[in-house]
Amino acid sequence: MTEKVRVKVEGRLLVLTNLDKVLYPDTTFTKAEVIDYYTRIAPVLLPHLKGRPLTVKRYPNGVEGQFFFEKNAPEHTPDWVRTVTLPAPGSTKNREEIDFAVVEDLPTLVYYANLAALEIHVPMWRVAKDGEPQPPDxxxxxxxxxxxxxxxxxxxxxxxxxxxxxxxxxxxxxxxxxxxxxxxxxxxxxxxxxxxxxxxxxxxxxxxxxxxxxxxxxxxxxxxxxxxxxxxxxxAKTTVAPYSLRAARRPTAxxxxxxxxxxxxxxxxxxxFTAPDVLERVAEHGDxxxxxxx
Structure with missing residues (x-):
């Protein structure tokens, strides 16, 4: 039976699951530790995600298991997660449009960390408040x-x-x-x-x-x-975001x-630099x- 833990994050109710699951076997780094890292790094990470359509690499069974890229926001995405509908030329699933999530707050970041979205990738451009794509910044x-x-x-x-x-x-x-x-x-x-x-x-x-x-x-x-x-x-391309974890042997970022x-x-x-290293670096140098x- 899947263990579920209900938490409130900045007023949003989230249900976290499988917190003891080891996602990085070489260091026994668990899903709980992934969520903790993203929670603690959020103050410097979120400004780099603001306005940028999200692509993630999800590893539900850890870095040694199968993974998949996800651009389209999952069907069960909470209605408080910001999404933008954008054209999807060359989509591998023959979609004309994709509903991208835009991670702009801690609850959304924790929601994705709970999905074992270890890697966060974003483009070099943002969308405006109305969802209109802007020139690269x-x-x-x-x-x-x-x-x-x-x-x-x-x-x-x-x-x-x-x-x-x-x-x-x-x-x-x-x-x-x-x-x-x-x-x-x-x-x-x-x-x-x-x-x-x-x-x-x-x-x-x-x-x-x-x-x-x-x-x-x-x-x-x-x-x-x-x-x-x-x-x-x-x-149409994305690059791994600053402070994102990577699916390596160790939880590098x-x-x-x-x-x-x-x-x-x-x-x-x-x-x-591993996740703990990066947190120490931010404490010393800021962003x-x-x-x-x-």
């Missing part, structure tokens, strides 16, 4: 190392990108992916041209640093190089970084991505 570079390259090599490329962006009058902010790579986020107020700009800069980086950089997705081009994935700026950490990185282990919420 963020540009992202996803830096993916092709073995034997590691995140150490990604850091080297990130520093080069930071300088190139600065030359164009743009700031950028680094974070780990929570897995093997990292991302650079760029606050953007120059209209809908993020994809074209990111592609052009990635191509330039490849031309200037061909020995360790590629902007080509083909696997054969990537061993020993850092792939600068500019395609994440396609409006996508952690914002200090540039000093990026510059000093000489071992991949230096930039692996290193706060400029992206302006």
């Amino acid at each position: 963020t540009l992202v570079f996803d830096l993916d190392p092709g073995a034997p390259a590691t995140i150490v090599d990604c850091c080297r490329v990130a520093v080069l990108l930071r300088q190139a962006l600065a030359d164009d009058g743009l700031d950028c902010f680094p974070k780990t992916s929570g897995q093997k790579g990292m991302q650079l986020y760029v606050p953007w107020d120059r209209g809908p041209g993020t994809s074209d700009y990111a592609k052009a800069l990635a191509r330039r980086m490849q031309a200037e640093h061909n020995e360790f950089v590629t902007s080509v997705m083909a696997k054969k081009e990537r061993p020993g190089k850092v792939f600068i994935d500019w395609s994440q700026n396609n409006p 996508s952690a914002p970084l200090l540039w000093g950490e990026v510059e000093a990185c000489d071992s991949p282990d230096q930039l692996v 290193l991505f706060v400029p992206l919420t302006a």
